[in-house]
Amino acid sequence: MSRTIVVGAAQLGPIARADSREVVVARMIALLEKAARRGCDLVVYPELALTTFFPRWFMEDQAEVDAFFETEMPGPATAPLFAKVKELGVAISFGYAEKTVIDGRVRRFNTSIIVDKTGAIVHRYHKVHLPGHTENEPWRAFQHLEKRYFEPGDTFFAPADCLGGKLGMAICNDRRWPETYREHALRGTEMVLIGYNTPYHYPLAPEHDHLQCFHNHLAMQAGAYANGMWVVGVGKAGNEENCVLIGQSCIIAPTGEIVAMASTLGDELVTHDCDLDRCTEIRANIFNFQKHRRPEMYPLLSAPV
Amino acid sequence: MSRTIVVGAAQLGPIARADSREVVVARMIALLEKAARRGCDLVVYPELALTTFFPRWFMEDQAEVDAFFETEMPGPATAPLFAKVKELGVAISFGYAEKTVIDGRVRRFNTSIIVDKTGAIVHRYHKVHLPGHTENEPWRAFQHLEKRYFEPGDTFFAPADCLGGKLGMAICNDRRWPETYREHALRGTEMVLIGYNTPYHYPLAPEHDHLQCFHNHLAMQAGAYANGMWVVGVGKAGNEENCVLIGQSCIIAPTGEIVAMASTLGDELVTHDCDLDRCTEIRANIFNFQKHRRPEMYPLLSAPV
Numbered sequence: 001m002s003r004t005i006v007v008g009a010a011q012l013g014p015i016a017r018a019d020s021r022e023v024v025v026a027r028m029i030a031l032l033e034k035a036a037r038r039g040c041d042l043v044v045y046p047e048l049a050l051t052t053f054f055p056r057w058f059m060e061d062q063a064e065v066d067a068f069f070e071t072e073m074p075g076p077a078t079a080p081l082f083a084k085v086k087e088l089g090v091a092i093s094f095g096y097a098e099k100t101v102i103d104g105r106v107r108r109f110n111t112s113i114i115v116d117k118t119g120a121i122v123h124r125y126h127k128v129h130l131p132g133h134t135e136n137e138p139w140r141a142f143q144h145l146e147k148r149y150f151e152p153g154d155t156f157f158a159p160a161d162c163l164g165g166k167l168g169m170a171i172c173n174d175r176r177w178p179e180t181y182r183e184h185a186l187r188g189t190e191m192v193l194i195g196y197n198t199p200y201h202y203p204l205a206p207e208h209d210h211l212q213c214f215h216n217h218l219a220m221q222a223g224a225y226a227n228g229m230w231v232v233g234v235g236k237a238g239n240e241e242n243c244v245l246i247g248q249s250c251i252i253a254p255t256g257e258i259v260a261m262a263s264t265l266g267d268e269l270v271t272h273d274c275d276l277d278r279c280t281e282i283r284a285n286i287f288n289f290q291k292h293r294r295p296e297m298y299p300l301l302s303a304p305v
Numbered sequence: 306m307s308r309t310i311v312v313g314a315a316q317l318g319p320i321a322r323a324d325s326r327e328v329v330v331a332r333m334i335a336l337l338e339k340a341a342r343r344g345c346d347l348v349v350y351p352e353l354a355l356t357t358f359f360p361r362w363f364m365e366d367q368a369e370v371d372a373f374f375e376t377e378m379p380g381p382a383t384a385p386l387f388a389k390v391k392e393l394g395v396a397i398s399f400g401y402a403e404k405t406v407i408d409g410r411v412r413r414f415n416t417s418i419i420v421d422k423t424g425a426i427v428h429r430y431h432k433v434h435l436p437g438h439t440e441n442e443p444w445r446a447f448q449h450l451e452k453r454y455f456e457p458g459d460t461f462f463a464p465a466d467c468l469g470g471k472l473g474m475a476i477c478n479d480r481r482w483p484e485t486y487r488e489h490a491l492r493g494t495e496m497v498l499i500g501y502n503t504p505y506h507y508p509l510a511p512e513h514d515h516l517q518c519f520h521n522h523l524a525m526q527a528g529a530y531a532n533g534m535w536v537v538g539v540g541k542a543g544n545e546e547n548c549v550l551i552g553q554s555c556i557i558a559p560t561g562e563i564v565a566m567a568s569t570l571g572d573e574l575v576t577h578d579c580d581l582d583r584c585t586e587i588r589a590n591i592f593n594f595q596k597h598r599r600p601e602m603y604p605l606l607s608a609p610v
Binding site for chain 2 (some may be wrong): 153286304
């Protein structure tokens with residue numbers, strides 16, 4: 001039986017602060033319908049796909065922050081997306097700000113989910129590597145307050161059985177950490193779905209601004225190759241509220257090759273036939289973990305800081 | 306005080322099986338003299354620099370194998386290289402097959418050393434990730450018997466204080482493993498010196514032959530970027546005993562950028578002024594380990610297989 005998943009990387013252009021969920025969901029549905037016509041099994045959208053990237057603003061009023069969070073999934077605004085998934089029989093993955101109650105305590109995560117072809121949520125992930133800072137830093141051109149608005153995720157990098165394979169997720173800054181891919185691979189993940197919002201301008205080291213697109217691909221291509229897994233990296237792109245986000249959303253083979261890439265900074269779908277069995281080309285050979293890894297020589301990797 | 310090290314990556318062309326150590330050392334000295342004229346502080350040579358890459362042959366006679374090993378360093382053939390180091394005041398690093406006696410037991414390692422400007426060996430490393438196989442596999446165009454001829458190294462990835470910085474080593478296949486760079490970085494390494502012998506043809510997955518140069522750079526560039534360290538990757542290149550080895554020896558900045566690269570498959574020197582203080586551009590920001598790593602979320606990385 002073929003284990004080929006036809007994947008669509010559905011890049012989104014900018015989302016204004018004033019845009020409603022309904023407006024965004026309509027754009028996502030338009031890409032989903034296009035993907036269905038292209039024969040896609042799975043469509044991957046960016047991190048925090050339903051709103052503008054709100055951690056760029058310092059907000060003291062928690063109610064103002066919470067307006068960017070979802071308290072149910074699907075909710076009234078996202079129900080049409082789930083209905084379309086079921087109607088078309090195309091699975092999706094997307095990110096959103098999740099406000100939930102666990103053991104009586106309110107918790108907020110930068111979350112990503114996989115929704116299968118029936119419209120059921122089959123996998124959920126909370127962002128582990130939250131970048132940025134916790135306090136207002138007015139010297140910056142824009143803030144990056146993920147460490148303020150979200151709790152760090154406490155779910156391991158692990159796949160779910162979906163579409164005949166083992167699919168996992170990571171979010172934005174997670175993709176820069178080699179640990180993300182390796183933890184996934186050691187649990188058998190064959191494809192990692194990654195959404196991102198990445199500005200060109202990095203206030204802490206603006207001398208690297210021109211390298212943002214290079215670093216985006218470098219980290220994901222290396223993660224794919226060193227672990228023999230498919231990587232789907234999908235950004236929100238373009239000038240969003242005067243913060244320009246990189247595009248170049250792409251699909252990367254287990255060899256590290258970019259096999260599909262967006263060429264605009266707007267809503268755009270790129271697709272590829274991803275054969276999960278190709279993971280073994282790498283994993284049975286050069287990166288046969290069982291045969292060649294030397295964990296006794298890596299004592300510091302799991303050690304507390 | 307400036308912490309800039311002028312580094313020369315001294316690629317070697319093929320070495321025939323019949324070539325003596327003296328012939329090879331003369332070639333290494335010629336590159337060293339050139340490097341001195343270019344103002345280099347440090348010259349980096351390939352893995353197993355003194356002989357042909359002998360693990361490509363199955364040999365049953367241990368004496369035949371041992372002829373490729375050094376039992377002293379420096380020995381009669383390598384003494385002129387050490388003398389030249391001292392004369393010119395240029396530090397070097399190179400790889401060789403080391404036969405040594407530890408606690409009364411003969412041991413054989415794929416070894417790399419750093420020799421400081423006075424000609425003293427200041428750091429020694431035994432290859433951790435031995436690739437290949439242990440038995441003769443005649444179906445291959447050539448063998449890869451590192452797992453037969455060497456013991457796996459048991460020294461951690463760690464730097465030595467040298468040339469005003471923290472310099473470490475890795476060897477060939479080590480460079481494909483993200484663990485190598487991370488273990489180094491967690492111990493403070495600012496520059497990793499890596500020698501390699503990499504055939505274009507990979508018998509286990511020949512469909513990837515055309516990707517060898519891409520993978521070589523991808524792994525090293527990602528290791529440099531994800532750890533904010535300099536990487537110097539130096540190959541033995543060209544058609545060696547009917548096995549074609551890749552070149553593209555290079556120096557990579559802590560941003561992951563290739564800043565110098567060989568453009569032949571022969572003896573060639575490329576140089577770059579490597580400012581060790583540039584490591585902080587990455588380590589104090591995007592990859593501030595103390596602030597952003599989540600080792601509690603990486604339980605499998607150090608876990609026994």
